[in-house]
Amino acid sequence: MSPEIEQFLSGMKKTIEEVVMPNLTDRFAQEQAGIVAASLGFLGLIQDKAFHYELLENQEYKRVLTDINELLNDTFSAPESIVETTVKVAEHFVSDKVEDPTHLRPYKFIRGSNEVMKELLCEFIQLQPEMPAELRTAFEALMKPFFKSIELRERSWVKALGFDPEAEQQADIGDLLYKDGFLNMDTP
Amino acid sequence: MREYYTPTLKNRAQPGDAWIDSIRQQFPTETTLDEVLTKKLRNRSKTAEHKTDFSNLETRLVAYLKKATGQNDIIMENLHRLSGGASKEQFTFDLTWNQKSGTRRSEKLILRMDPSESIVETHRLRESQMLEAMWGEVPVPKVHWTDPVGEDLGHPFLIAGFLEGTVQPEGGDKASGLGMFFEPNLRLDLKEQFVQHLAKIHTIDWRNKDLTSYDSPRENHVEANEWSLGWWERVWQEDAVEAHPIVENAALWLRENMQTVEKPVIVHGDYRSGNFMYTNDHQINAVLDWELSHIGDFHEDLSYTTCQILGTPMDDGSVLTSGLLSKTEFLDKYQHYSGNTVDPKRLFYFDVFSYYKVAVISVATSSRAAYGRKTHLDAMMNLLCGFGYTGVSALQRLLDQGN
Numbered sequence: 289m290s291p292e293i294e295q296f297l298s299g300m301k302k303t304i305e306e307v308v309m310p311n312l313t314d315r316f317a318q319e320q321a322g323i324v325a326a327s328l329g330f331l332g333l334i335q336d337k338a339f340h341y342e343l344l345e346n347q348e349y350k351r352v353l354t355d356i357n358e359l360l361n362d363t364f365s366a367p368e369s370i371v372e373t374t375v376k377v378a379e380h381f382v383s384d385k386v387e388d389p390t391h392l393r394p395y396k397f398i399r400g401s402n403e404v405m406k407e408l409l410c411e412f413i414q415l416q417p418e419m420p421a422e423l424r425t426a427f428e429a430l431m432k433p434f435f436k437s438i439e440l441r442e443r444s445w446v447k448a449l450g451f452d453p454e455a456e457q458q459a460d461i462g463d464l465l466y467k468d469g470f471l472n473m474d475t476p
Numbered sequence: 477m478r479e480y481y482t483p484t485l486k487n488r489a490q491p492g493d494a495w496i497d498s499i500r501q502q503f504p505t506e507t508t509l510d511e512v513l514t515k516k517l518r519n520r521s522k523t524a525e526h527k528t529d530f531s532n533l534e535t536r537l538v539a540y541l542k543k544a545t546g547q548n549d550i551i552m553e554n555l556h557r558l559s560g561g562a563s564k565e566q567f568t569f570d571l572t573w574n575q576k577s578g579t580r581r582s583e584k585l586i587l588r589m590d591p592s593e594s595i596v597e598t599h600r601l602r603e604s605q606m607l608e609a610m611w612g613e614v615p616v617p618k619v620h621w622t623d624p625v626g627e628d629l630g631h632p633f634l635i636a637g638f639l640e641g642t643v644q645p646e647g648g649d650k651a652s653g654l655g656m657f658f659e660p661n662l663r664l665d666l667k668e669q670f671v672q673h674l675a676k677i678h679t680i681d682w683r684n685k686d687l688t689s690y691d692s693p694r695e696n697h698v699e700a701n702e703w704s705l706g707w708w709e710r711v712w713q714e715d716a717v718e719a720h721p722i723v724e725n726a727a728l729w730l731r732e733n734m735q736t737v738e739k740p741v742i743v744h745g746d747y748r749s750g751n752f753m754y755t756n757d758h759q760i761n762a763v764l765d766w767e768l769s770h771i772g773d774f775h776e777d778l779s780y781t782t783c784q785i786l787g788t789p790m791d792d793g794s795v796l797t798s799g800l801l802s803k804t805e806f807l808d809k810y811q812h813y814s815g816n817t818v819d820p821k822r823l824f825y826f827d828v829f830s831y832y833k834v835a836v837i838s839v840a841t842s843s844r845a846a847y848g849r850k851t852h853l854d855a856m857m858n859l860l861c862g863f864g865y866t867g868v869s870a871l872q873r874l875l876d877q878g879n
Contacts, residue, residue: 400481443869446862
């Protein structure tokens with residue numbers, strides 16, 4: 289397959305910056321063209337990592353939802369509203385099984401499954417006030433490293449956009465996604 | 477375009493009446509905010525992508541101005557689009573018309589008009605009433621005409637006097653003025669005024685102003701904070717393109733840790749570099765962008781203004797509030813000028829709130845607007861999502877600290 293996506297993007301960026309922008313006279317148009325060029329530069333940096341980003345999220349959400357279901361089923365008696373969400377999780381795991389070779393799925397399938405799992409996790413989060421104190425404490429303990437993992441990954445993903453006042457302290461997304469040359473699937 | 481993976485995402489993309497009603501009931505907001513947010517949802521699936529063709533704007537604007545002034549001999553010229561904004565479509569033009577005194581006068585004016593969907597959905601009547609309330613109190617542009625419905629130009633708008641001045645120093649080039657750098661001498665000249673104007677805003681007796689489009693919260697009550705949080709919770713639920721556990725958890729924390737507001741004040745809502753203008757002799761001659769203003773807790777402005785993500789990183793590792801002064805200096809000066817005492821607990825609450833608001837605006841609404849191709853700034857809206865995720869990260873770090 290040629291040209292590679294990166295080559296397309298860098299070609300477009302160069303044309304906009306060196307051919308289009310110098311010949312624009314309208315300031316608004318210049319500003320927008322600059323933003324398009326910046327977007328193309330960003331896409332060039334991250335486009336080859338998008339699939340693995342979603343795949344890693346898929347594995348992490350499956351893991352945390354499984355842990356929550358086990359916590360609720362095995363350890364504590366949960367209110368009915370929370371049990372309903374655990375049922376939804378079980379139903380979702382029929383269409384995207386935990387043990388499936390997800391890395392062989394198309395990108396859109398993984399992305400769609402992740403969106404469903406994010407909503408299910410948010411349902412649990414909203415239901416925290418209904419949890420008995422002991423259950424809520426255990427739930428929060430599960431969430432803490434999970435939240436950390438999300439914020440580190442997302443912040444690294446957008447680091448190259450230049451908005452982050454602490455950008456130098458954030459890992460590059462490639463360093464965060466991969467370990468020893470493979471996708472880093474270690475538990476957060 | 478993308479498929480809808482969940483019923484919630486489908487409702488957000490194609491909102492029906494029943495879903496809109498449920499959102500309105502679940503997240504109570506001020507009356508006029510409810511009006512614009514509901515209108516946004518009703519229009520979302522009815523309107524096509526936003527048109528950036530303004531070839532007939534001049535004709536429509538002239539027709540409107542003739543109607544608004546009641547004069548057929550007005551002269552409108554030099555209509556130009558402005559760059560630099562991140563929200564509304566802005567144009568300048570020169571207008572010559574007859575004054576009440578009988579004299580004929582020319583003035584450069586600015587037209588601020590809503591796109592089909594914006595990074596913040598706000599009410600032009602609120603903005604114009606607040607600008608009029610601020611006239612004579614802090615430097616603001618003079619509002620001439622407002623159309624909150626948008627029947628004349630296709631979108632709601634306001635027209636105000638155009639003030640000459642600088643928003644970003646030469647070579648600033650920062651999206652929406654975020655993180656802009658001021659030279660040390662400029663900092664020295666501007667920082668005092670920057671704090672003084674905010675202190676003034678917070679000490680104005682708003683009950684004696686014509687702010688009928690604003691709901692008045694009770695004193696010593698959580699109502700003001702309920703409305704503030706309800707506003708952004710509602711916007712998140714309307715606009716998010718995917719669920720986010722950290723943002724959801726933050727909303728819960730904000731509900732569970734809400735404080736009463738002893739004495740509600742006028743809150744600017746977006747007080748920072750990029751939203752003020754200064755003259756060549758370094759005088760702030762306009763405080764701009766009042767569209768997020770409301771009546772609430774003064775700590776809300778203090779936290780937002782000093783929010784690290786909106787500040788300017790310096791070579792020594794520090795971050796300057798609006799590129800002008802340190803957070804500590806800002807708060808010290810604020811207390812001196814306003815007479816208000818900063819409560820660290822409330823300040824922390826609004827630190828969390830500010831990052832939550834940044835997340836809602838930048839992760840949810842900007843992405844939604846670009847997804848629907850509803851603005852003149854779709855490319856920028858996508859980039860601003862990145863700003864939002866930096867905010868979400870900071871939000872989580874703050875919550876970790878708070879817990």
